[in-house]
Amino acid sequence: MNQPNELKIYNSLSKEKEVFKPINAPHIGMYVCGPTVYNEVHLGNCRTFVSFDIVYRYLTHLGYKVRYVRNITDVGHLVGDVDSGAEDKISKRARLEKLEPMEIVQKYTNLFHRVMNKLNAIEPSIEPTATGHIVEQIEMVKAILANGYGYEVNGSVYFDMEKLLKERDEYGQLSGKKVEDLLVETRDDLKNQDEKRHPSDFAIWVKAAPSHIMRWPSPWSDGFPGWHLECSAMSTKYLGEQFDIHGGGMDLQFPHHENEVAQNIGACGCAPVKYWMHGNMLELEGRKMSKSTGHTIFPDELFSGDNNILSKGYSPMVLRFFMLQAHYRSTLNITDDALQAAEKGYLRMLEAYQTLQGLEHSGEENLTADDQQINKMLDLAYAGMNDDFNTALALGKLNVVIPKINSIKNGRLPMSNISKVTLDRMKKVFHDFIFDVFGLLDETQVGGQEEDHDLLDNVMQILIEMRQEARNNKDWAASDKLRDALQAAGVQIKDGKEGASWVKI
């Protein structure tokens, strides 16, 4: 492990920060609930995935070997047109003309990957799909039935929550629901859900209605797995019956994550997760985002500026930096001002980084308090990350070091005030945090590329005019000199009928 400090994680299960002790170090198993791919990924989801990307990055940075599983929920609830009868009339036409849910799944999975890529989120070790694990889900239903925690009604299978609530005390820990409150509900509370024996019961296998397109054969019916089941089946398959970290958005705590716990107890006899982590919500101008009222922005709208809420577009790295400025367990509020501040902060940090890498120590050392202060801030940056991955704290400490870097550059702070060891440490810590832990890309270098092309063209127009001026003045020496310099730089000016233009050579 790179840093001796203890990493603490806020565990939603105990509601406390606990010292992180992996079940089987240096291996760590981490499961994060991924997107549902029936529409464009929401900015709030992006925040969750960036938060856990940073958890993954930091654990890896500390030297752990993390198997990171993030699923794709592609078992949706699309229904076909029951009345068309196309399949019966002209069966050979039916297949291609029908809505194929997997086309929608593919489209939005691709879009999701593109957004994650823009945000520089590392791809998970495994990205399993719900449709890809129907066998495993059916096996889990069988195990739950065999252990007496489920019952079948008319081809659907339900989880028997009443039994679990009476026998075990794990349910409700995550969401803070009280078992007594849950048990007090009766069949009268079921309303139209006639097949369930108890209001807290939930479906683990659903018999498909005739119009339901996505369906698979099972021992109980042609149907599809209940929503909660996929995460239990896939986390167990790839991480084992008990694993270290399970993450997701706060909105998934109940019922999704509670029901995952229930299913795992039902199938395997034990609760699956040692540390439950939940990311908080993202708001827009102080209010919850909502598609129905239009009070929302999609990631690409935020990047391009093509929206009615923000004054301009903000790059993916500015969005990422903006997210880093808050702890993942705090709500975060998108506003134009906050994004502009993040843009400045991001550029300031990248500029400081470049400056820092260019600094060379003179060798002379007359250490002052500056040296100690810098080291303290670097320690505190790690302490921030060790405090439940508090990126806001870590970022704040690095920000304190930035004026020192700039002062050294400007000569206001003599290089000799800090030791060579400290300078080298600053270089390493800034590099490790900015790129490895925070996962930022230097857009001033590799990004802004279209801009580069435009700028290059602008600047070349200036040079073309200067050349023209020299030629108008019959200053052939200046004109030739410019031509040679441009040639050496990799550019050539070409004269044509419609004036001069330039090409790369």
Added chain:
Amino acid sequence: MNQPNELKIYNSLSKEKEVFKPINAPHIGMYVCGPTVYNEVHLGNCRTFVSFDIVYRYLTHLGYKVRYVRNITDVGHLVGDVDSGAEDKISKRARLEKLEPMEIVQKYTNLFHRVMNKLNAIEPSIEPTATGHIVEQIEMVKAILANGYGYEVNGSVYFDMEKLLKERDEYGQLSGKKVEDLLVETRDDLKNQDEKRHPSDFAIWVKAAPSHIMRWPSPWSDGFPGWHLECSAMSTKYLGEQFDIHGGGMDLQFPHHENEVAQNIGACGCAPVKYWMHGNMLELEGRKMSKSTGHTIFPDELFSGDNNILSKGYSPMVLRFFMLQAHYRSTLNITDDALQAAEKGYLRMLEAYQTLQGLEHSGEENLTADDQQINKMLDLAYAGMNDDFNTALALGKLNVVIPKINSIKNGRLPMSNISKVTLDRMKKVFHDFIFDVFGLLDETQVGGQEEDHDLLDNVMQILIEMRQEARNNKDWAASDKLRDALQAAGVQIKDGKEGASWVKI
């Protein structure tokens, strides 16, 4: 349909070019055998996928609605370490320390997508995985058994080829194998494959050895599907029992595609595919590529130039253009010279395109043979594509038009020689072919971006020197003028301790 000419496709089944008549126009179902994701994608595979990308693009260009399915083969044959016994000793450790095939699958699937993306191949409508369709494959085995075309031995299930060969005449059509030759083989030819009744039989479900990691429960054993089965199951699921086009590399004709036909007959009673298309091989310096002898290049090695065979790197679009220069059914030989020629050809075409878009018709028309000749070449470009997607022919015809474009630009060919209608048609056809049909990107515009950054820096150094010179000469007017011009262009020169530098503003 955009073009009235008949599209002809060489059908590997009939060994003839046939007029393309979709089963259910405008819908087209197309299935292409995708990569096996247990290692890096091979350049030969890339050629196949680019070829079918162009088939997909051209069909779409003609106005068809294509459902394009290309699978990911991820049921591999990795085996675990049987002797470790880890699972028994310390079961909680086992899962994370074990080799997890799906991690390998994920890694190479991601790499494959990255390469396809670089080559600007359009993502298929659906990209199903073999592991994601175990249920469907088990159902197909059941159907084959129910129809009497399979038999079970010790938990494995085999396809009964002898029965098929005696009852039906479809088998062998693709590969040209003679039924009599196949039937004449006897049990003596089986060697160690004791479970098979006949040498031509093949496994459709395989009982897993204890050391085999990837395994699923089935009615016959814990095991995995036979290799050929996934394509039959997934094409049937997404395209129906009979669909239009099935593509793949020539090496898949036998036994893979023949066995797909056998399985579909066994399960559904009919051969699945109307037009079978097979792409030819890619050679390197006249010889077959081979990993074992090192006579091979991976895509990224070709792009970067990091290899011992080529003199430099070639961009993805140069590789794509290179592939277009041959018909997909011809072998294609990678050599340094050929790639250099492709690079020139690619740049020449893109430059002509840019020139063409800048041309404006004068309105005056004194038509000459040029007008007719150009139209003829554009017709022939379509005719080339209609002739079994012959990109080499189509490209050749457009190449004939390029000197005309350049002559118009240089004034050697008067604009009035061709009609405005012809000029507009040229613009449209060049645009449609280059970007939509051939799928080329203009790397001189959107690509080469790192280059832009470097060039911009080079050119800015020239301007910084010019400014310094002006200042040395106390020519403040020139220095200020340059500063203002740069400011307007979006760039600012900054003076610092270590000389001047520039930043974007």
